[in-house]
Structure formats: structure tokens, C-alpha cells
Amino acid sequence: MTLLSRTEEMLLLMVCKLQDEAYGMQIRNEVKEVTGKLYSIGGIYVPLDRLVAKGFLKMEDVEASEDRMGRPRRRFTITAEGLSVLRETRQMELAMWDLPDTILKKMKLV
Known part of the structure; x- marks a missing residue:
């Protein structure tokens, strides 16, 4: 299993969310919004x-x-491997959060 840093996970998710508008500055703005x-x-x-x-x-x-003074923009798209590692990360996080309600309530996590 490949482990992503929290920043890597967040950026992969922002690229998925923005789709055809996943340019660096749009990603940065979306991260700030979220x-x-x-x-x-x-x-x-x-x-x-x-x-x-x-x-x-x-x-x-x-x-x-x-308007960009002749500079190209860099657009990002997620690959099949990127989607796979996101799925694995989500499954791992769900498994780690699979705690009994009594513990979640005791720790005030819900």
C-alpha cells in the first residue's frame, strides 16, 4: 500500500474536484476555500x-x-494509478475510523 501525505491526498482530491479546471492557481484557491x-x-x-x-x-x-504574457498554463489530471492510491487511502482511513460509538462519544469525536 502506498501512503500519501495529507497534502498529497488533498491535492489529488482537488484535482478530481476541479477536473478540466485543475490548474495550479485554481487548485491553490480551492485548497484555501476548503x-x-x-x-x-x-x-x-x-x-x-x-x-x-x-x-x-x-x-x-x-x-x-x-493575458498570461505568453506563458502556458499547467493543467493537472489524475491518472488511473492516482485514483487507485486515493481509493486505498480512503479505505485505510475508514478502517482506522471504524471505532465503536462509545469510544467516539467518549473522545468527543462525534
């Missing part, structure tokens, strides 16, 4: 690049435009 935390540009792009290197994401340059 978590309330504004990550630095490097705090987003470094783990995105790591996920590409691991084969969990695919990155493509999208045509440059005048």
Missing part, C-alpha cells in the same frame, strides 16, 4: 510535481494566452 489556509505557490507546485513524478498525476501545458 481549509482556510493559504498555501504558498511552492507549497502547491512542489507536491504537485512530486505527484506527477510518482505517476499519480499527469501535467500538460495548455496554450499560452496574451
Whole structure:
């Protein structure tokens, strides 16, 4: 089983959520919306690049435009391997959270 960092898991989920709009800045904005935390540009792009290197994401340059001063945008899509590792991560987390209600209530987790 491949273990993801919390940041890697979050970024994979944001790419799934944004689909065709999964560009670096949109991912960063969505992470801020969901978590309330504004990550630095490097705090987003470094783990995105790591996920590409691991084969969990695919990155493509999208045509440059005048409003971006000729710079292409980088769009991310999740790969079959990325989906598989997300499924494994979700199953593992559900198994870890499978605690009796008495414990969940005692610890004030519900």
C-alpha cells in the first residue's frame, strides 16, 4: 500500500474536484476555500510535481494566452494509478475510523 501525505491526498482530491479546471492557481484557491489556509505557490507546485513524478498525476501545458504574457498554463489530471492510491487511502482511513460509538462519544469525536 502506498501512503500519501495529507497534502498529497488533498491535492489529488482537488484535482478530481476541479477536473478540466485543475490548474495550479485554481487548485491553490480551492485548497484555501476548503481549509482556510493559504498555501504558498511552492507549497502547491512542489507536491504537485512530486505527484506527477510518482505517476499519480499527469501535467500538460495548455496554450499560452496574451493575458498570461505568453506563458502556458499547467493543467493537472489524475491518472488511473492516482485514483487507485486515493481509493486505498480512503479505505485505510475508514478502517482506522471504524471505532465503536462509545469510544467516539467518549473522545468527543462525534
